[in-house]
Amino acid sequence: MAPTGTARNVPPPPPYCPPPNDALDLLYVDSWLLMANKPAGLLSVPGRGEDKQDCLVLRVQAEYPDALIVHRLDLPTSGLLLLARGKEMQRRLSHEFAQRRVDKRYLAVVMGRPLSVTGTIDLPLAVDWPNHPRQKVDRRAGKPALTRYRFLSHSASDDTSRLALSPETGRTHQLRVHLQALGHPIVGDRLYADATTAAKSDRLLLHAEELSFTHPATDRRMRFCSPPPF
Known part of the structure; x- marks a missing residue:
């Protein structure tokens, strides 16, 4: 194991190859929020660089322009991702996460x-x-x-x-x-x-x-x- 604070041999990340942009997997939608099922290999939000703009939030915004991110999942993690509809609901849902009530x-x-x-x-x-x-x-x-x-x-x-x-x-x-x-x-x-x-x-x-x-x-x-x- 390398000493604390020294660089290890961390391999460079592979090229970003998001899954196909098929129909959104949405479990729930109402006027205030929506629940999406994020596939593995897809960013939650845009990354750095033009090649990393495809992500769940932009795919959702193509159908629901007011959708905003509340929390994130790592690129290789799949599963439930909650999005707010509008700034006020984003603020309120973010507060719920911050207060550990989710x-x-x-x-x-x-x-x-x-x-x-x-x-x-x-x-x-x-x-x-x-x-x-x-x-x-x-x-x-x-x-x-x-x-x-x-x-x-x-x-x-x-x-x-x-x-x-x-x-x-x-x-x-x-x-x-x-x-x-x-x-x-x-x-x-x-x-x-x-x-x-x-x-x-x-x-x-x-x-x-x-x-x-x-x-x-x-x-x-x-x-x-x-x-x-x-």
Whole structure:
């Protein structure tokens, strides 16, 4: 392992090849918000450069011009993404996320089998500047990050486990870094996992499968589910 603060051999990202711009996968639409199902390999918002402009929010805005981003999913992560309709609803929904009043659950396939059926990963995270965009555990200068996990099943044939993950905070790459630090990297993670684990899948096996919150306009409790495609 390289000393803290030194550069590692981080491979350059592959060319951006977003999935085809077929019909939007929208689970819910009303006058205030909409819930989309983001495919793996698609940016949530535009990236840097002309070749990285295709993204979920612009695809949605082609049909709903007032749609605005509220939170994000990593490019290789699939699943539920909530968008607001208009600035006021964006402000109110963003406040709900900031106050941790939005419940999120992810499904991940990881290497190995955790010792505990349930557990909490409480490790502060910070940008690994020499290796940006990587993040790292930093107990001195990192921001608090908390992830709860629950063991679901284990496959003896390839020694992988399915875990339900509930992040209490929303740090960049939080789930990926926390599970790597726990010793159970996510299968298909080309940024944090070892080469063997990364090569076991052609995509990151991480999916945002459940999102629940109180609708800011109607005060009705909303719960959305998206079965993982793996």
